[in-house]
Amino acid sequence: MAYAFVILPFFALILANLLPRRARAPVAFGLTFALFLAQAAAALVLLVSRAGGLAEAGAVAPSGSPGAGLEALLGFHLRLDLWSLVAILSAGVVGVGVLPVAWSTMRDEGRRLTFASLLLINLMGIDGVALVTDLFSLYVFIEIVSISTYVLIAMGGEAQAIEGGFKYLVLSGVATVLLLAGIALLTLTEGDLSFASLARAAGTGGGLGRLGVILFAAGLLTKGGFVPFHWWVPDAYTGAPTAVSALMAGIATKASGTFGIVRVVLALSQGGGAIREALIGVGILSIVVGAFAGLAQRDAKRMLAYSSVSQVGYIVAGLAAGNLLGLLGAALHFFSHAVCTSQLFGNVASLERATGSSGLDRSGGLGKGMPITAGTSVLASLSIAGLPPLSGFWSKLLVVIALWQTGHQGYAVTAVVASLLTLAYFIGWHRRTFWANADPAVRPAVEGGAAFLLPAIALSVVNVGIGLGSPFIIGLFVR
Amino acid sequence: MALTVIVLSVMVAAALWSVVTLTMLRAAIGLALVSVLLAVALFTLGATLAAVFELSIGAGLIPVLFVSVVSLTRRQQQEEHPLVRRIHLRRFWPLPILLLAAGIALTFVHLPIAVAPALPEGGPRAIFWASRRLDLFGQVLIVIAGALGIVVLFKEGPK
Numbered sequence: 001m002a003y004a005f006v007i008l009p010f011f012a013l014i015l016a017n018l019l020p021r022r023a024r025a026p027v028a029f030g031l032t033f034a035l036f037l038a039q040a041a042a043a044l045v046l047l048v049s050r051a052g053g054l055a056e057a058g059a060v061a062p063s064g065s066p067g068a069g070l071e072a073l074l075g076f077h078l079r080l081d082l083w084s085l086v087a088i089l090s091a092g093v094v095g096v097g098v099l100p101v102a103w104s105t106m107r108d109e110g111r112r113l114t115f116a117s118l119l120l121i122n123l124m125g126i127d128g129v130a131l132v133t134d135l136f137s138l139y140v141f142i143e144i145v146s147i148s149t150y151v152l153i154a155m156g157g158e159a160q161a162i163e164g165g166f167k168y169l170v171l172s173g174v175a176t177v178l179l180l181a182g183i184a185l186l187t188l189t190e191g192d193l194s195f196a197s198l199a200r201a202a203g204t205g206g207g208l209g210r211l212g213v214i215l216f217a218a219g220l221l222t223k224g225g226f227v228p229f230h231w232w233v234p235d236a237y238t239g240a241p242t243a244v245s246a247l248m249a250g251i252a253t254k255a256s257g258t259f260g261i262v263r264v265v266l267a268l269s270q271g272g273g274a275i276r277e278a279l280i281g282v283g284i285l286s287i288v289v290g291a292f293a294g295l296a297q298r299d300a301k302r303m304l305a306y307s308s309v310s311q312v313g314y315i316v317a318g319l320a321a322g323n324l325l326g327l328l329g330a331a332l333h334f335f336s337h338a339v340c341t342s343q344l345f346g347n348v349a350s351l352e353r354a355t356g357s358s359g360l361d362r363s364g365g366l367g368k369g370m371p372i373t374a375g376t377s378v379l380a381s382l383s384i385a386g387l388p389p390l391s392g393f394w395s396k397l398l399v400v401i402a403l404w405q406t407g408h409q410g411y412a413v414t415a416v417v418a419s420l421l422t423l424a425y426f427i428g429w430h431r432r433t434f435w436a437n438a439d440p441a442v443r444p445a446v447e448g449g450a451a452f453l454l455p456a457i458a459l460s461v462v463n464v465g466i467g468l469g470s471p472f473i474i475g476l477f478v479r
Numbered sequence: 480m481a482l483t484v485i486v487l488s489v490m491v492a493a494a495l496w497s498v499v500t501l502t503m504l505r506a507a508i509g510l511a512l513v514s515v516l517l518a519v520a521l522f523t524l525g526a527t528l529a530a531v532f533e534l535s536i537g538a539g540l541i542p543v544l545f546v547s548v549v550s551l552t553r554r555q556q557q558e559e560h561p562l563v564r565r566i567h568l569r570r571f572w573p574l575p576i577l578l579l580a581a582g583i584a585l586t587f588v589h590l591p592i593a594v595a596p597a598l599p600e601g602g603p604r605a606i607f608w609a610s611r612r613l614d615l616f617g618q619v620l621i622v623i624a625g626a627l628g629i630v631v632l633f634k635e636g637p638k
Contacts, residue, residue: 006616010620076613076616077613078613085594114630114631121620121623121624124620125620128617136609136611137614137617140613140614140618140621143617144617144624145623147540151632154548155626155632165548166548169541169548174543249612279595457521
């Protein structure tokens with residue numbers, strides 16, 4: 001099953017580009033949508049059937065040689081654990097939500113085909129990051145995500161898109177240097193590229209080994225847009241076509257940075273206490289800086305970008321706390337944030353179509369004409385802010401409890417206060433955009449159509465469903 | 480050893496040129512040159528795996544993406560003014576001295592490197608096909624993504 005996640009999108013990519021010209025774009029979109037949907041369904045089934053083994057997620061599988069069957073034929077080894085499934089499920093759900101919006105916002109058939117082709121490559125990169133078993137393969141698949149994301153950002157062709165893409169490319173280049181330097185030092189001191197080498201280097205690897213772990217983690221933090229490596233995030237998210245911003249904030253940035261950090265922290269569960277403590281600090285710093293910066297924004301996409309910087313902090317802080325509740329909270333927040341943020345970017349795309357802008361000062365009173373967009377936006381925002389009974393409440397609750405239980409009471413309180421700041425900027429956004437008095441000179445806005453509404457409703461159902469079902473879901477994992 | 484030293488020296492010179500030059504296009508070409516020389520150095524030091532990746536991605540794809548973006552931007556005319564050039568060069572004069580000093584200092588420092596087991600034996604074919612087939616597949620995807628990027632950026636141009 002693990003191989004299907006990487007191989008099937010490749011066949012879809014070839015098939016879509018070999019068809020007669022007129023059929024290429026619709027078939028490429030259809031195949032990509034079907035793959036995302038199938039991926040989400042398969043990951044959900046596997047996740048539920050293996051729920052009891054969460055504690056094993058911390059175990060680091062060796063980068064062994066290929067076994068029998070399909071594995072021997074393909075000649076490489078992939079690992080499917082619970083963290084992989086969370087990432088693959090998130091990618092599937094985000095893709096299903098993003099594709100209809102992308103189809104509706106792109107009119108040119110050639111651009112649609114390029115978008116779908118790049119999305120398939122991006123999907124292979126994301127799934128590869130989730131499934132690989134050693135550091136070098138992780139680096140290769142992170143690069144696949146980065147380069148396809150760069151092209152997706154810049155493909156809009158506007159000056160802002162090219163600027164955002166260029167900043168992403170430069171920062172990505174810096175991160176690549178850090179990752180490669182880290183891999184080089186780890187190879188030098190430990191002699192292999194397995195995830196387990198991180199724990200050995202952090203524990204007994206001496207100064208150079210520890211430097212290797214730090215450089216590798218710094219590269220991942222840059223790719224993931226964590227503070228203080230976050231300054232490319234608002235420009236990239238604002239410059240990209242909104243469907244691409246939804247993909248990036250929902251899963252691509254998480255896969256290329258946050259998921260790598262997940263692997264580092266899981267490997268360091270067998271050692272490297274000081275580095276894990278530092279990662280909790282980075283997580284809390286991201287939470288605070290992202291929340292304060294979000295308050296100051298005058299553009300919805302920039303505000304959501306800073307919100308993403310803040311929310312990925314919860315994932316790393318919870319995970320690095322190191323207990324089972326932290327692991328569970330981080331995994332749940334990974335999924336919850338992917339769903340809610342991609343939905344909010346989809347809503348912003350709908351607002352852009354209605355008003356021609358994502359600026360907070362150029363709209364008002366849109367709630368009457370766009371009640372579904374307004375309602376689903378409120379649900380996603382409240383979830384990100386951590387209000388019960390939505391999915392974000394449970395994930396943040398678990399992260400805060402994990403921080404408290406592991407002796408980080410100050411960090412736990414800071415995380416709660418930052419959530420209130422998140423609530424403040426989301427309320428401000430909704431008040432100005434949906435509920436404030438409309439300018440009578442401006443034509444009343446209407447909903448963008450099924451391509452915007454159906455994904456928003458579907459993602460809201462997932463958000464509310466996970467929220468209401470969380471006690472049951474948590475019970476599946478903690479027995 | 481002598482070849483490695485020559486390659487590394489030229490690489491440092493190319494890196495300096497990349498930083499100091501006023502034209503972004505030349506900086507991108509300098510970067511490509513650095514990557515090519517780094518790949519050569521990695522080959523001479525026996526790190527075949529790293530060398531092949533550096534050559535295809537670092538020297539091939541990334542500079543092409545940089546050049547494609549640079550070609551979509553307009554040059555700022557004031558950069559050509561001799562005064563701007565003088566100020567720009569003055570800003571970077573300590574850089575070669577610092578690099579030279581660091582190079583000399585490192586020859587006297589004993590790095591506490593543990594002797595680690597070597598990576599799998601064999602030529603590039605054995606390494607790639609036998610043990611790194613997944614990475615080879617990944618590299619094909621990177622090249623396809625880069626090619627799509629170049630097509631998109633050159634076809635559409637700036638708006």
